Amino acid sequence: MSLDFQTSSDPQAWLDEVLCAFNCQTGTLHKADGGFLDLVVQSGVPEFLLPKITRIPFGKGIAGVAAERREPVELCNLQEDLGGVARPDARQTQVSGSLAVPVFSPDRSKVLGTLGVGMHAPHDFSDDEKSRLGAIAARVGEAWSAN
Template sequence: MDDHAELEQLIHAFGAQTGTIHWIRDDGLLHLAACVGQFPPPVMDAIRVIPVGKGLAGLAAERRSCVTICNLQTDDSGQARPAARSTGMEGAITAPCLAPDGRVVGVIGVANAQARTFTDAEQAALMEHGRALASRRACRSA
């Protein structure tokens, strides 16, 4: 299954409206590999390449754990990049894709049109999905 199909399944499972998968390339940056949903052009420009440590995806990679925001539209934590608000989404969650050797090789994330608090079980499920994606990607690259 390709990244886009995997992402569509994940969005359905989370009842989300949008999602992205980014993979870390040799330059150490997160590069957009798949996206589902409507993203305004300025957002697409902002999410094509993301530095580790910046925005929800970059923070998930840096922290090696899920990053959640209940409402992107009202959040003042500084975790989300300014362009995130222009998606119109509210609840968002990102998780690192951890390779079998423990390296962060990418990030997966989904967002909902309404405010949402993600449960511990949902966060664990997204972490597991990220591990499975990374493992399948490693097998395809071998």
């Protein structure tokens, strides 16, 4: 990825480049506020779902679980999630493969937010893809900590 997270202050540009790099149709970037995640930017999320993802408690939904567990959370097919991680309204996004990773402070002591991507087709994210998205999230965390 060519975007410089340290000099660019446009989270929408960050997210758009991530979606392009991962060939994803939806994405979210949330910032932590206490035990909640507040939406910073999104792309491709249906308008009627925005009120439900604007403020997410840790432990709820894919992003909230990633923040609470401090690790990537993946669903190969959100439409068929039987494990209870995805909230029922999440199926209305028409997204199948989804991945959310925590955004950490540079020393990894604090969860600063989450970065999530999704695609319309079912998809098993590879270890390399999870690692790449985690590395991007680390760059976001560095940028947020520098401000």
